Amino acid sequence: MTNQMIKNNLTADCESCFGLCCVALPYAKSADFPVDKDIGSPCRNLQEDFRCGIHKQLRKKGYKGCTVYECFGAGQKVSQITYNGLDWRKQPDKAKEMFDVFPIMQQLHEMLCYLKEAQTLEEAIPLQLKLQDIYVKIEQLTYLEAADILTLDIPAYRVVVNELLLQTSELVRSNVRSTKKTNGKNLLGAKLRRADLKGSDFRGALLIAADLREADLRVCDFIGADMRDANLSGANLEGSFFLTQAQINSSKGNDETKLPYTLKRPKHW
Ligand code: SF4
Structure with missing residues (x-):
């Protein structure tokens, strides 16, 4: 480049x-990393050429945090x-x-x-x-x-x-109408399967492990939302914005999930 x-x-x-x-x-031993690492110390998997030695096996080896x-x-x-x-x-x-x-x-x-x-x-x-x-x-x-x-x-x-x-x-979002439009922030594990959430404000929302299967999530603001393990299988996120690839990588989904055109379907879905 x-x-x-x-x-x-x-x-x-x-x-x-x-x-x-x-x-x-830094990173800490958790569901996202198998060990601790301090600020400024190279990860044990970082090679001399600055590439990751386990790039294709990050999830398998417990380094899920690197993929998001x-x-x-x-x-x-x-x-x-x-x-x-x-x-x-x-x-x-x-x-x-x-x-x-x-x-x-x-x-x-x-x-x-x-x-x-x-x-x-x-x-x-x-x-x-x-x-x-x-x-x-x-x-x-x-x-x-x-x-x-x-x-x-x-x-x-x-x-x-x-x-x-x-x-x-x-x-x-102001002109988008839907039956379950929300600005709720604590949606941890929320059961929202097939919900009509079009135009919702999910800014900074905790959507961890929320069930959003087949939900209508078009034209939603996802800035800063924590989407780890949120289930987006079959959901429609077209037209949603301030949504990053890292957020999508941290969630679950399938071939039926519709994403904004700027984002890629993660390989692990
Ligand atoms: S991407 Fe690879 S080298 Fe970089 S922190 Fe994760 S495991 Fe370590």
């Missing part, structure tokens, strides 16, 4: 990254743009700084990803100028020097972005 492509890419390109998520981030992580292209941006292609093994004196920059870049890229999607939604046309304006500002931050990235007030940017995304969501 060329640097120009890396600059514009908001999805992970592991080939252009120095395995940053596998080093910089999304860096939104931050890994290759930090590796190839912020640090000009010099990896943490070749410049160990920069390693800690690089690992600190990575999660900040991940948050910037996540915001860019949602803002970019918001600009594609027809109903959000009245917000286009504001969405473009903040997109450009956030994108500029991703090209700062590492030392400047470390000083960014990310929560303050999140407040501004979040307000615009909320307004976008309202515009997109």
